[in-house]
Structures are given as C-alpha cells and as structure tokens.
Amino acid sequence: MMLQYPFRTWTEDGVVYAQALPPLDNVLTYGEDDESARAAARAALTGVLGAMLDHGDSIPQPPDGAGVSDVLWVEPDPHVAWPVLLRLERERAGITQAELAKRLDVTFQAVQKWERSGANPTLSTVDRVMRALGRRLILVD
Numbered sequence: 001m002m003l004q005y006p007f008r009t010w011t012e013d014g015v016v017y018a019q020a021l022p023p024l025d026n027v028l029t030y031g032e033d034d035e036s037a038r039a040a041a042r043a044a045l046t047g048v049l050g051a052m053l054d055h056g057d058s059i060p061q062p063p064d065g066a067g068v069s070d071v072l073w074v075e076p077d078p079h080v081a082w083p084v085l086l087r088l089e090r091e092r093a094g095i096t097q098a099e100l101a102k103r104l105d106v107t108f109q110a111v112q113k114w115e116r117s118g119a120n121p122t123l124s125t126v127d128r129v130m131r132a133l134g135r136r137l138i139l140v141d
Contacts, residue, residue, distance in 0.1 A: 050117035
C-alpha cells in the first residue's frame with residue numbers, strides 16, 4: 001500500500017494554494033511556488049495525520065486514485081507514514097493491538113508505540129509486523 005493523499009492546487013495572486021481532498025479537506029496550506037506548496041502540503045499532512053494518531057482518531061484510508069485526476073499526490077513524512085500504514089493494515093486485518101502483540105511475541109505497549117507518530121522501528125521489525133498481518137514489505141523508489 002502506498003500512503004498518498006490527493007490535494008488540489010490553485011494559484012491566486014501569485015500564491016500557490018494546496019488543499020487536501022475529502023475526507024482531509026480541512027488540510028489547507030500554501031507556498032510561493034509549486035515546489036514550496038508541495039513541501040507545505042507534506043508538512044501539513046504529516047502534522048494532521050500525526051495528531052490523529054496521537055489522539056487515537058480514526059485515520060481515513062487514502063483513495064486508490066481511480067477516477068481521481070489533476071491532483072497533487074502527497075506523502076506524509078516517514079515518521080508518520082509508518083504508524084499510519086501499520087494502523088490501517090492492522091484494522092484491515094481485523095485484529096486488535098493486543099492480538100498483533102501476541103502474534104509477534106511483543107508487549108501490547110510495543111504495538112501502541114509503533115502506532116504513534118515518531119515511531120522508528122528497524123526494517124526487520126517492519127518486515128516482521130507486515131508478515132504477521134499477512135502482507136509483505138517491498139521497498140520501492
């Protein structure tokens with residue numbers, strides 16, 4: 001699963017605005033040009049998703065892109081992308097944090113920590129977690 005959310009962009013009075021599409025359409029930012037607007041959108045998306053994680057809020061599934069065109073696809077920073085992906089995959093598998101902890105022979109608190117912004121697990125840990133969820137870790141550029 002790729003973690004990207006769509007943003008619409010427009011220019012007004014020399015400022016480039018970027019607004020996420022629903023259900024994250026409350027994320028709105030701007031920049032001096034396309035590049036700075038993209039960077040601002042990434043920072044805003046990272047902040048909103050991180051806050052949602054840390055408050056235990058539901059994280060919306062990113063759209064698959066079908067039927068979505070003329071948008072800017074934005075990825076959150078990795079320190080938020082990993083916990084969001086973990087939570088979404090765990091929920092997709094229909095298991096609780098406690099059940100995942102048991103499958104991995106780790107504490108419930110370890111899984112809780114992985115689902116908070118700023119989690120920094122090793123690649124081998126990420127691979128183990130994904131396998132426990134019936135998924136594979138594939139690194140792409």
